[in-house]
Amino acid sequence: MEIKKLLEKAIYYLNDSEYTNPYYEARLILSGLLDKDLSYIISHEDENLSENISNKYLDILKKRSDGWPLAYILGETEFYGNKFYVDEGVLIPRRDTEISVETISKIISKNKIKNILEIGSGTGIVSISLAKENEDIEFDCIDISDKAISNTKKNIKFHNLSNVRVFKSDIYSNVCKKYDLIYSNPPYIKREEISKLQKEISYEPITALDGGVDGLIFYRRIIKDLDEYLSKNGFLVLEIGYDQKEDIYQLLSNYNHSCIKDLSSLDRVIIASKGEIDV
Numbered sequence: 001m002e003i004k005k006l007l008e009k010a011i012y013y014l015n016d017s018e019y020t021n022p023y024y025e026a027r028l029i030l031s032g033l034l035d036k037d038l039s040y041i042i043s044h045e046d047e048n049l050s051e052n053i054s055n056k057y058l059d060i061l062k063k064r065s066d067g068w069p070l071a072y073i074l075g076e077t078e079f080y081g082n083k084f085y086v087d088e089g090v091l092i093p094r095r096d097t098e099i100s101v102e103t104i105s106k107i108i109s110k111n112k113i114k115n116i117l118e119i120g121s122g123t124g125i126v127s128i129s130l131a132k133e134n135e136d137i138e139f140d141c142i143d144i145s146d147k148a149i150s151n152t153k154k155n156i157k158f159h160n161l162s163n164v165r166v167f168k169s170d171i172y173s174n175v176c177k178k179y180d181l182i183y184s185n186p187p188y189i190k191r192e193e194i195s196k197l198q199k200e201i202s203y204e205p206i207t208a209l210d211g212g213v214d215g216l217i218f219y220r221r222i223i224k225d226l227d228e229y230l231s232k233n234g235f236l237v238l239e240i241g242y243d244q245k246e247d248i249y250q251l252l253s254n255y256n257h258s259c260i261k262d263l264s265s266l267d268r269v270i271i272a273s274k275g276e277i278d279v
């Protein structure tokens with residue numbers, strides 16, 4: 001079938017979904033299947049594709065119309081201007097998390113930071129984005145999920161970094177030193193809200209989403225033992241849900257704290273320290 005006919009099928013399969021951009025997604029899927037870039041797909045719309053490729057493409061469109069996330073279909077996504085592999089069973093990077101990278105970059109530019117711990121690294125996007133720009137800083141990523149650890153390893157290798165390592169740990173269970181900065185974007189969705197989220201999210205791992213009854217269990221655990229793992233006047237940086245700031249500030253009553261908003265003006269990242277916060 002011709003590329004242009006296959007693209008028209010995307011309108012049929014994907015037009016009802018409020019979260020898709022049918023032509024763009026269809027072109028991305030075809031470019032992945034043909035191993036060509038997007039400009040090739042756009043400039044070769046009359047090309048006839050084999051039955052095998054056409055059928056594979058139509059199968060993918062059907063799955064996509066059921067909500068199967070594009071990042072899992074393509075096996076990759078873009079974050080902070082870089083390509084990252086995304087494996088099924090690992091949280092798909094969110095654009096909002098770029099605010100965490102920007103916030104940590106500002107802290108790094110104003111303070112002497114020699115090592116960073118990331119709790120719950122998922123695909124590794126945050127530590128890897130920062131490690132590419134800060135070769136003198138050591139990054140330790142931990143996650144409880146074997147799939148996340150393997151995905152982070154794959155991305156460390158792809159970006160050819162020697163200053164990032166990843167190991168399994170249940171929060172601090174296998175962590176045995178202090179860090180100048182500890183970062184986490186932990187699971188923070190209230191349990192009862194998970195089933196009400198977009199269909200696409202049901203394909204993502206529950207261990208990356210479920211923050212317990214009130215959405216705060218991981219923040220409590222991270223903050224409870226923080227003094228043991230954070231250097232004197234070190235920084236804790238947390239990505240949070242838009243309505244969690246006040247609850248987390250209460251947990252951080254022994255620390256100075258401040259909050260950064262995202263592009264929609266929603267509370268997104270908390271910084272805490274026993275020293276001065278100048279960001």
Ligand SMILES: C[S@@+](CC[C@H](N)C(=O)[O-])C[C@H]1O[C@@H](n2cnc3c(N)ncnc32)[C@H](O)[C@@H]1O
Nearest residue numbers: 120121122143144145148170171185186187208
């Ligand atoms: C919301 S995801 C964040 C992933 C990644 N940092 C990002 O921003 O895309 C939370 C991560 O925490 C991990 N996680 C869940 N429970 C954990 C635990 N007890 N200890 C360590 N990591 C955990 C999950 O496997 C998941 O990868």
